[in-house]
Amino acid sequence: MISHEVLSHKKELVELRRDFHMYPEVGFELHRTAQKVQEYLENLGLEVKRMAKTGVVGILRGSKAGKTIMLRADMDALNLQELNDVPYRSKADGVMHACGHDGHTAMLLLAAKVLKDHQSELCGNVKFVFQPSEEKFPPGGALPMIEEGVLEDPRVDYAFGIHLWNSLECGKVGLRPGAMMAAADEFRIVLKGKGGHGALPHQCKDPVVAAAQLILALQTIVSRKIDPLQNAVLSVGKIQSGSAFNIIPEYATIEGTTRSLDETVRQTIKQEIQRITHGLAIANDVDFEIEHKEGTAVLHNDEALSQFVFEVAKDVVGEKNVIFVPPTMGGEDMSFFLQKVPGVFYLVGSANTEKGIDKPHHSPYFDIDENSLLIGTQMHVEIVLKLLREQDGSLSKDN
Missing domain, CATH: 3.40.630.10 (Zn peptidases)
Structure with a gap:
């Protein structure tokens, strides 16, 4: 009372x-x-x-x-x-x-x-x-x-x-x-390609296509790499690329957050982001940079x-x-x-x-x-x- x-x-x-x-x-x-x-x-x-x-x-x-x-x-x-x-x-x-x-x-x-x-x-x-x-x-x-x-x-x-x-x-x-x-962390991935005319994609290295594939692939971290009895979230909240509808850009940027209730899970997510991004960058012939920011514990x-x-x-x-x-x-x-x-x-x-x-x-x-x-x-x-x-x-x- x-x-x-x-x-x-x-x-x-x-x-x-x-x-x-x-x-x-x-x-x-x-x-x-x-x-x-x-x-x-x-x-x-x-x-x-x-x-x-x-x-x-x-x-x-x-x-x-x-x-x-x-x-x-x-x-x-x-x-x-x-x-x-x-x-x-x-x-x-x-x-x-x-x-x-x-x-x-x-x-x-x-x-x-x-x-x-x-x-x-x-x-x-x-x-x-x-x-x-x-x-x-x-x-x-x-x-x-x-x-x-x-x-x-x-x-x-x-x-x-x-x-x-x-x-x-x-x-x-x-x-x-x-x-x-949860531990609440941030990630930022920059994909660097080779820009050019949208009508001539074979002359370019398209970071937008790579980004689209990467966003979907990142969702497999929680669904396929984390024990389903554990708690984890990976959400992409921001995508930025390009300046016009008919130009393949040089860069595409993806930003998101990851959440976890266990330190091992937290590190697994970080490692898997690196591994998947590396593989898709090779498959799409683009370069990449990843920035991780650890947030709250x-x-x-x-x-x-x-x-x-x-x-x-x-x-x-x-x-x-x-x-x-x-x-x-x-x-x-x-x-x-x-x-x-x-x-x-x-x-x-x-x-x-x-x-x-x-x-x-x-x-x-x-x-x-x-x-x-x-x-x-x-x-x-x-x-x-x-x-x-x-x-x-x-x-x-x-x-």
Whole structure:
């Protein structure tokens, strides 16, 4: 259930979320957002650090020594024109919070406020990490924050993060131990041929024909080279070539993404792209170049901590409303934090189909049921209190 102390701040929580929603910013250019977050944390009396350009970290030190828990929220919006007709509609042309990060930021700020009132009870520390540039990867904001020491001084023992999720109804919490979100990589293939007149193809080396064959051949990687019990995606999203209908061009470019939940699968896909491209280039008498960009890592939730979060969620929303969700092939750079320290990234349902609040993430009509903000805030608070209140920060035997 939602505690009275969280419920008593509902008006402020909604106002915070709507303010961030009206003034969205993208990437690392979160100057207004970061300043507001910094001022809020400073007004609470927390130690505040800035890093990764517009990242903000607030540190709450408990009255006794113990573990350090990191709670993370991403703050950035998307380059998207909002089409919702609501009083808090985005005031920035072509920029919108269409993924819930405004809510993530508001929830973590309010959790910091509530937990500050419990400072004397805490045996350990809490790091409130507000991250820029989750949407724009690479480079993303997690790795620069790690490189600048966000996990040190004091050293983080456990990390937790929330994503508001419109595939779940408000009132539900989604969990998945183990691999939950995919490694999301990019590839770019340039095929170089010999251009000429479209009426004289025998005098040319056509990269367009090679590209057409290659796009189809690449689909056999998932269907024929990956164990069907494994998860993998290869999607070509961009093809670019030519300047006129009757000219065979010199170049054709293919760009796409690959997704996987296993590092071996990830490397197999990369190797097969190279092998197939090489073979088709020889068959079509064209040259090629391949560029691979590794994106987010596989997001892996710690098994024991997942059970712990399940127990917390049971208390907050009731056992029947805690859902073990399937993995998603979306990427999330929270994965880099969880590579370094054990933790859990979980979902808080934010849809309300009866109210028509059910649009998918990254839609210009995306919105959330703001009651989900109370649940997310309560989850943050309860996780910290259960780990750091009058104990050493270790998981109990029951968990």
